[in-house]
Amino acid sequence: MVNGINLALQFLDSFAFIVLAAAGLAIIFGIMGVINLAHGEFILIGAYTSTLSVTHLGIPLAVAIPIGGVVTALFGILTERVIISGAVPNYVSQRTLDRDIIEPLYDRLADSMVATFGLSLILTQGTRIAFGNSIDGLSTPFGPIEYGAFSYSTYRIVLAAVSIGLLVATYYLFTRTEFGMRARATIQDKETARAMGVDTERMYMLTFGIGSGLAGLTGALFAPVITMRPTLGDQFLVESFVAVVVGGPSVVLGTALSGGVLGAILAVFSNLYGTFIGRIALLVAALIALRFLPDGITGFIEQLRKRRQESE
Amino acid sequence: MSRPSVSRRQFLGASGAALVAGLAGCSAGEGGTSTDTASSAETLKIGVLEDQSGNFALVGDPKAKASMLAIEEINANGGIDGMQIETFQRDPQSDNQRYQELTRTAINEENVDALWAGYSSATREAIRPIIDRNEQLYFYTTQYEGGVCDEFTFAVGPTARQQLGIVLPYLVEEFGPDIYTIAADYNFGQLSADWVKVLANENDANVLGEEFIPLSESSFGSTINRIQEADPDFVMSMLVGANHTSFYEQKASAGLDVPIGTSTAMAQGYEHRRLDAPAMANIYAGVNYMEEVPTDSNTGDGGFVDRYFEKYPDAPYLNEEAETNYFSTYMYKKAVEQAGTTEQPEVIDALESGIELGTEEAPEAPEGETIRLDGATHHVDHHMWIMRADEEHNVEAVENRQIPETFLSETAGCNLPENPEQTQYTPVDYYEEAE
Structure with missing residues (x-):
């Protein structure tokens, strides 16, 4: 039997997870044409920063979460300057070798992926070396809400609200x-x-910073409900990449719509038939979407709009 | 709102390529340390392949450390029959392909006299054909689903029947007969769930429902709802791995406070230390060993725990499998001494004669008790404990007794000295309720 409240809460939960997992990736890909394979490790940085701020510095969680986002944003800007745009190494090489040594990775999909994949390996193993195989976790704030025979974690509902706000x-x-x-x-x-006076270099840098910050915020927000370990970013990867592909070219609308559609599918199927079937349904939905909406949901909407304009 | 200059097809193609590259990347690289030098008449060589990075690093690292501790102690006390132990130790990085390569290296190039390798059952099954083909003496030291009846493999960790066999009857007695099972969706979890059904039947209990959860899953909202809907007297949890650890935090924050019996939590990945209390409150683990097991030779002055942390001051926890690595190294020592040689067929014969270890070598056994290697099945009659975590995550022993491994000896009729084979038996073949 399906309980309506269960289903609604489950939907909110899945929606929040997908939207938060995908937002940072979608912005960086949509705007810069860079596929950030270190996305999961940016989430890791946010999660570790906020958790360690609470456990080692005694900072309250509500403050530690934004700290996680900001630290990751700064790390993102550093990454952009050093690896993606190559501005820092080029600055050095201009002065020593009189030439640039790095071509920016904007719109160079495969190259950006190799570079960020390397970064992700370094970050995962670096975290393992620095902090070990696990660090102490936080407990989830707010406790449960109860309804009938059931109860649900209040924090998960807060996460849904935060994702919509973001x-x-x-x-x-x-x-x-x-x-x-x-x-x-x-x-x-x-x-x-x-030519119109926009500092495009700066735009790229800030966009990457914002995308990274969102990934870090995701990690910080989920830190109290997941296990702290160097590979924690992996659990967000499937949802984030599927959501970006299904969402299509429009970054914000695409993420929201794919979060809604995929979240609904995940909630209904995992509630009716269990977690395993829920997972399969999510991936099958992504396959179908790719076959019939090759440009994603927002690409399809744009096509419709164009067709209507033409017929008018 | 924006128009990327890169198409989604390119994105897809490129992502796919990257995933493949990622997988390939995982199997590259060399890790671990080694003290291997050329063999001489006065030495013997042990292979230790345990995960110190990758997915199973958290649980595999203590295994490697405990093996090295046992070897160091034995060497300091004159070695085995005067022979110093050399080691071939590598980190297979939780990667089964890497395990296969390193197993071949250990056997063919390093000529190890005995091999300890692998955390997961999938790893064991990946390397067992290589072991059998080369007739290599092999110790598998993880708690597992049970049923391996193999002439060259000594599966000396506790089996699901032993672990669940101590904790399930206790919980039925304490809380009532209605059980809900959640288990990891692979070989180990499926077979463990079958054992829950078998044991439920033997104890007049019933399984209200069961759910198998993919290893990659880390959100448990619907699982928690489903448990609440079934309203069992207790839950049996055979969840595995870091993703599944999130279940305990999530059920606590959702206010699910049903007692939980488990064979996997706490003793392996020390969730009661890593998670904030009270996530693990009221969880009962059926185990042969965890750091808190209150025997004198374990937690007493100069005991196993003291010696381990003296050698590894920064180690986070001394887990269930670490003790199995430790005592099985001593088991091997006894067998070589009894055989008077490191020739593997003769050492296997000595092991099959039934080696017993007291509390000094096997800290799971209390003073005056022993654990015994059953020569017929190559499994160990463990001393099992029920360990319970309270609201503050303090762990106490609520029950303990020796539990023999009866599935292979009595049910499946495994008798390796009489009838050498290389099989894995499953409960489905013998019990109707497991079907």
Whole structure:
């Protein structure tokens, strides 16, 4: 028997997980054409930073979570400067060798993946060496809410609310602010944007920082409900990549819609038939979406819109 | 809102390629330390392949450390029959392909006299054909689903029947007959769940429901709801691995406070130390060993725990499998001394004569008790404990007794000295309720 409240809570839970897992990846891929295979390790940085802030520095969790996001954003900016854009190594080589040694990785899919995959290996093993195979975890705040024979963790509902808030904030940032306008101008036509006085280098750097920050925030938010270990980023990878593929070209709308669709499928099937079938249903849905909506949900919407415009 | 200059097809193709590259990357590289030098007449060589990185590092690392501790102690006390032990130790990185390569190296190039290798059952099954083909004496030291009847393999960890066999009857007695099973969705979890059904039947209990959970899953919302809906007297949990550890935190925060019996939690991955209390409150682990087992030779002055942390001050925990690595090294020592040679067929004969260890070598056994290697099945009659964690995650022993491994000897009729074979028996072949 399916309990309606169970189903609704399960949906919110899956939705939050998918949206939070995918948001950072979607922004960096959608805007910079860089596939960040170290996405899971950025989540790891956020999770470890917030957990260690609580256990070692005694900072309250509510403060430690944003710290996790900020630290990861800073690390993201560092990564962008050193590896993605190569600005730092090029600065050094300009002065010593009189030439650039690194070509920026923007829109170089395969190259960006190799570079970030290498980074992910370094981060995972580095974490293992520095902190061991596991660090002490935090307990989940807020306790349960009860309804009938059932109960559910309040924190998981808070996570859902936060994920919606983040989506709205990201949408606002990229569509309603001057920063967003410049960022979108950079994506659409880098040369023209430059000519109009947009510092495109800076745009890329900040976008990567924001994407990384979102990944770090995801890790920090989930830190109290998952196990702290060097490979914790892996558990987000499937959902995040599937969500980006199913979502399509529009970053925020795509993430929201794929979070909704995939979250609903995951919730219904895992509630009716168990976790295992839920997983299979999620992947089958992704397969079907790829076959029939090769440009993702938002690509399909755009096609519809175009067709309507043409027929008018 | 944006128009990426890269198509999603490219994204997909590239992601696929990266995944393949990632998998390939995992099997590359060399790790671990080694003290191997050329063999001489006064030495013998032991192979130790345990995971110190990758997925099973958390549980595999203490195994490697405990093996090295036993070897160091034996060498310091004059070795085995005057022979110093050399080691071939490598880190297979939780990768079965790497295990196969290193097993071949250990046998063919290093000529090890005995091999200890592997955490997971999948690893054991990946290397067992190589072991059997080369007639290599092999110790598998993880707790496992049971049933391996193999002339060259000594599966000296406790089996599911032994672990569940101590904890399940106790929980039926304490809390009632209605059981809900959650288990990892692979060989070990499926067979363990079958054992729960067999033991439930033997103890007049019934299994209300069972759910098998993929190893990659780390969200347990629907599982928790399902348990609440079934409303059992207790849950049997055979969850495995770091992703599944999240279950305990999540059930605590969801307010699920049903007692839980387990063969996998606490003793291997020390969840009661890593998770914040009270996530593991009211969890009963059926184990042969964990750091808190209150025998004198374990927690007493200069005991096993003291010696381990003296050698490894930064080690986080001394787990169940570590003790099995430790005592089985001494088991091997006794067998070589009895055989008077390191020739493997003769050492196997000596092991099959039934070696007994007291509390000094096997800290799981209390003062005056022993554990015994059953020569017919190559399994150990362990001294089993029920260890319970309270609200503050303090662990106490609530019951202990010796439990022989009866499935192979009595049910399946495994008798290796009489009838050498290389089989794994499963409960489904012998019990209706396991079907």
